[in-house]
Amino acid sequence: MDTSRKIIEVQNLVKKFGHFTANDNLTFDVFGGEIFGFLGANGAGKTTAMRILCGLSKPTSGTLQVNGFDVYTQSEKIKKTIGYMSQKFSLYEDLTVAENIRFYAGIYGIGYRERRKRQQELLERLKMPEIKNQLVKSLPLGWRQKLAFLVAVMHNPGIVFLDEPTGGVDPVTRRQFWELIYESAARGVTVFVTTHYMDEAEYCDRVSIMVDGKIEALDTPRKLMEQHNAQNMEEVFLHLARN
Amino acid sequence: MNSFLGFIKKEFYHIFRDPRTLMVILGIPISQMLLFGFVIRTEIQDVKVAVFDQSNDYMTTRIIDKLESSGYFSVEEYLENTNDVEAMFKKGNIKEVLVFEPGFAEKTLRDGTASVQLLADASDPNIARMVTTYTQNIIRSFEHEEFQQQTVPMQINVQNRMFYNEEAKSVYMFVPGLMAMIMMLVSAIMSSVSITREKELGTMEVLLVSPLRPLQIILGKVTPYLLVAFIDAVLIVLMGNLVFEMPINGSLTLLLSVCFLFIFLSLSLGILISTIAPTQLIAMFISMIGLMLPTMLLSGFIFPIENMPKVLQWFSAIMPARWFNDVVKDIMLKGSGFFSIIKEVAILTGMSVLFVVVSVKKFKIRLE
Numbered sequence: 330m331d332t333s334r335k336i337i338e339v340q341n342l343v344k345k346f347g348h349f350t351a352n353d354n355l356t357f358d359v360f361g362g363e364i365f366g367f368l369g370a371n372g373a374g375k376t377t378a379m380r381i382l383c384g385l386s387k388p389t390s391g392t393l394q395v396n397g398f399d400v401y402t403q404s405e406k407i408k409k410t411i412g413y414m415s416q417k418f419s420l421y422e423d424l425t426v427a428e429n430i431r432f433y434a435g436i437y438g439i440g441y442r443e444r445r446k447r448q449q450e451l452l453e454r455l456k457m458p459e460i461k462n463q464l465v466k467s468l469p470l471g472w473r474q475k476l477a478f479l480v481a482v483m484h485n486p487g488i489v490f491l492d493e494p495t496g497g498v499d500p501v502t503r504r505q506f507w508e509l510i511y512e513s514a515a516r517g518v519t520v521f522v523t524t525h526y527m528d529e530a531e532y533c534d535r536v537s538i539m540v541d542g543k544i545e546a547l548d549t550p551r552k553l554m555e556q557h558n559a560q561n562m563e564e565v566f567l568h569l570a571r572n
Numbered sequence: 573m574n575s576f577l578g579f580i581k582k583e584f585y586h587i588f589r590d591p592r593t594l595m596v597i598l599g600i601p602i603s604q605m606l607l608f609g610f611v612i613r614t615e616i617q618d619v620k621v622a623v624f625d626q627s628n629d630y631m632t633t634r635i636i637d638k639l640e641s642s643g644y645f646s647v648e649e650y651l652e653n654t655n656d657v658e659a660m661f662k663k664g665n666i667k668e669v670l671v672f673e674p675g676f677a678e679k680t681l682r683d684g685t686a687s688v689q690l691l692a693d694a695s696d697p698n699i700a701r702m703v704t705t706y707t708q709n710i711i712r713s714f715e716h717e718e719f720q721q722q723t724v725p726m727q728i729n730v731q732n733r734m735f736y737n738e739e740a741k742s743v744y745m746f747v748p749g750l751m752a753m754i755m756m757l758v759s760a761i762m763s764s765v766s767i768t769r770e771k772e773l774g775t776m777e778v779l780l781v782s783p784l785r786p787l788q789i790i791l792g793k794v795t796p797y798l799l800v801a802f803i804d805a806v807l808i809v810l811m812g813n814l815v816f817e818m819p820i821n822g823s824l825t826l827l828l829s830v831c832f833l834f835i836f837l838s839l840s841l842g843i844l845i846s847t848i849a850p851t852q853l854i855a856m857f858i859s860m861i862g863l864m865l866p867t868m869l870l871s872g873f874i875f876p877i878e879n880m881p882k883v884l885q886w887f888s889a890i891m892p893a894r895w896f897n898d899v900v901k902d903i904m905l906k907g908s909g910f911f912s913i914i915k916e917v918a919i920l921t922g923m924s925v926l927f928v929v930v931s932v933k934k935f936k937i938r939l940e
C-alpha cells in the first residue's frame with residue numbers, strides 16, 4: 330500500500346434518487362496498491378457508490394477523482410484506466426476462452442502481439458493453458474470467476490472494481506480467487522471489492538462499512554476489531570449494523 | 573474501428589452458435605414463404621358449384637361452360653329447385669349455387685338485362701367473397717363478349733378486371749407482407765432480445781464501464797442483424813420471383829433500398845424496446861404483442877385495410893409495415909419509380925428518426 334498515491338479521492342459524495350438518499354455525504358480515499366473492502370448490508374448504498382465510481386451512474390453532488398481524473402468531466406479517461414467485474418458473470422458463455430480474451434482485448438485497444446503475450450500470461454496464471462479453445466460455459470463456476478477476474482485486469486488498469494466477485498463459489502475456489510487478488514495487488518493493481526463474506530473482509534488492507542447510506546467505519550480490519558472489542562469482522566459488522 | 577469489428581465478430585458468434593437464433597433468421601423466412609405460397613393459398617381452384625338453371629337456353633349454357641373451362645370451378649350438380657341448397661351447404665362440398673332466372677337469353681335480348689343469383693356458403697367469408705367475385709368476373713366477361721358481337725355502338729363495358737394482379741394471385745399479396753413480418757422479426761425482435769440478454773447476463777454493465785461509447789455498443793449489437801435481415805429480404809424476393817413467379821417490374825436497387833430503410837426502422841424499434849424491457853422474455857413479449865400482431869393484422873397483409881372500421885384504419889396508418897407493403901407492391905407490381913413512392917419513403921424515414929431519437933433519450937436516462 331502506497332499512502333502517498335491516491336487512486337480514488339471522494340469528498341462529500343451524495344446520490345439521491347428522488348427523496349431517497351442512497352449515498353449520504355461519503356468521504357474516503359483509496360491508496361495505490363491496496364485492497365479496499367467496501368462492506369455494507371444489502372441496500373446500504375455500496376453498489377450505488379461503486380457504480381458512480383465506475384461511471385455507470387452520475388453523482389448528485391460531491392467531488393470525485395478516479396486515477397486522477399474527474400468523474401464529471403473525464404469519465405472517458407477513467408473508463409480506459411479501470412477494470413470492472415460485475416456481480417453477475419461477465420464473460421460470454423457461448424464464446425471460447427480465447428474469443429472472450431480477444432473480444433475484451435479489442436475493446437481496450439490491445440494490439441495483436443500484445444494480446445498474444447497477455448493471453449499466454451493469463452492462462453499461465455490460471456494454471457490451465459489447455460482450456461484456451463473451450464467454450465466458457467463448459468468450465469466449472471470457480472474457473473470462470475477466476476478467468477473473469479484475470480480478463481478484468483488484462484488491460485493493466487490502475488484499479489479494478491469487483492462487485493461481490495465470489496458469490497456462490499465454494500470455499501476452496503474462494504481462497505484461490507483471493508490468491509489471484511493478492512497477486513494482482515502485489516503487481517500494483519489497486520483492488521476495490523464489495524463482499525458479503527466477513528472472512529474475506531479480513532483479507533483486505535482496509536475496510537469501510539456502510540450503514541444506511543453513510544460510512545460508519547473505515548480502518549484496517551485489525552483496528553476495527555480492537556475498536557469494537559470483537560473477535561472477528563462479523564462481530565464488528567453486526568455491532569455497527571445494529572446500532 | 574478495430575474494437576467495433578471485434579464486437580461485430582463476437583455478435584456473429586452469438587448468432588451462429590445458437591441453433592434457435594439460426595432457426596429464426598434462416599428457417600422461419602424459408603418455411604413461412606413456402607407455407608404461405610403453397611398451403612395458405614387464397615386463390616381458388618376447382619371450387620365445386622351447383623346450378624339451378626331455369627332457362628336452359630344458349631346463354632346460360634355458355635356461361636356454365638365458361639365457368640367450367642376457367643379452371644376455378646367445377647359444376648357438380650344441376651338442381652331442379654332451391655329447396656335443398658341449405659342441406660347441400662351443410663354437407664360442405666358445394667361452395668356456391670348459381671340460380672338463373674327463367675327466360676334468361678330472351679330477357680337479355682329484349683330488356684338488356686337478366687339476372688343470375690349467386691348463393692355462397694359464407695361460413696368462410698373470405699372464400700365466399702372470393703368465389704362470388706370470380707363468378708361475377710366470369711359473367712362480366714361473358715357479358716362483354718356478347719355486347720361486342722352486337723352492332724350497338726358505344727356500349728358501356730362493365731369491366732371488372734383486377735389491375736396488377738389479374739389472376740388475383742395471393743402470392744402477390746403475401747410476399748410484401750411476409751417481407752415486412754420477417755424483417756420485423758429478425759430486426760426488432762432479435763436485436764431487442766440480444767441487447768436485453770446482455771443486460772440480463774450482466775455483460776452490458778461491463779461494456780458500459782469499458783471505453784466503448786453507448787452508441788458504439790448499440791451499433792455493434794445491431795449491425796449484424798442489419799446484414800442478416802437484409803439477406804432475408806433478398807431471400808424472400810428471390811423465392812417470390814423464382815418459385816412463385818412474382819414479377820419485379822420496378823428497379824431492384826430501389827426495392828432493396830426501401831428494404832434497407834425498413835430494416836433500419838425495425839432495428840430502431842428493437843433498440844427502443846430494449847431500453848424499456850429489463851429481460852429477454854419481456855422484450856420478446858413486447859415485440860410479439862406490440863409489433864408482430866399489429867403488423868400481421870393491421871398492415872393490410874391479411875385483411876384489406878379498406879374493409880376495416882375507421883378507427884382501425886387510423887391505427888393501420890401508424891404501422892410502419894403498412895407503408896412498406898404499399899411501396900413494395902408499387903415497385904414490384906406497378907414498377908413505380910422513386911417519385912411515386914416519395915410519400916411512403918418520407919413517412920418511413922420520419923418514423924425511423926423518431927424512434928432513434930426516443931431510444932437515444934431513453935438510453936441516456938438509464939445511465940443517470
